[in-house]
Amino acid sequence: RIFGATIYDEIVKVSNEDSVANARLVARLEGVPVGISSGAALQAAIVVGSRPENEGKNLVVVIPSFAERYLSTILFEGLGA
Numbered sequence: 874r875i876f877g878a879t880i881y882d883e884i885v886k887v888s889n890e891d892s893v894a895n896a897r898l899v900a901r902l903e904g905v906p907v908g909i910s911s912g913a914a915l916q917a918a919i920v921v922g923s924r925p926e927n928e929g930k931n932l933v934v935v936i937p938s939f940a941e942r943y944l945s946t947i948l949f950e951g952l953g954a
Contacts, residue, residue: 885917892916893948900940908938909948 889909896912899905918934921927940948 883921885920887913887916887920889947895919896940896943896948905936906940907936908940908943909946910938911936 892909892913894912895915896907896909899907899911899915914934914937918932922930922932943949
């Protein structure tokens with residue numbers, strides 16, 4: 874069994890658009906080519922971190938993928954050479 878339904882507190886739904894936008898933002902600002910799932914993880918952290926109860930707290934985000942597996946996807950669409 875891969876998914877352990879008893880070990881998480883919450884599932885945060887994010888849009889594909891926000892996921893791609895965050896992945897592109899990290900690549901542009903930090904020079905780190907992250908994948909779409911990483912953009913999704915960052916968006917979820919933004920959502921959770923913007924809650925009043927989390928003000929002043931630090932969040933840790935696991936960046937689960939790099940961009941190389943997304944070369945033929947929307948992540949690189951319109952960025953032609």
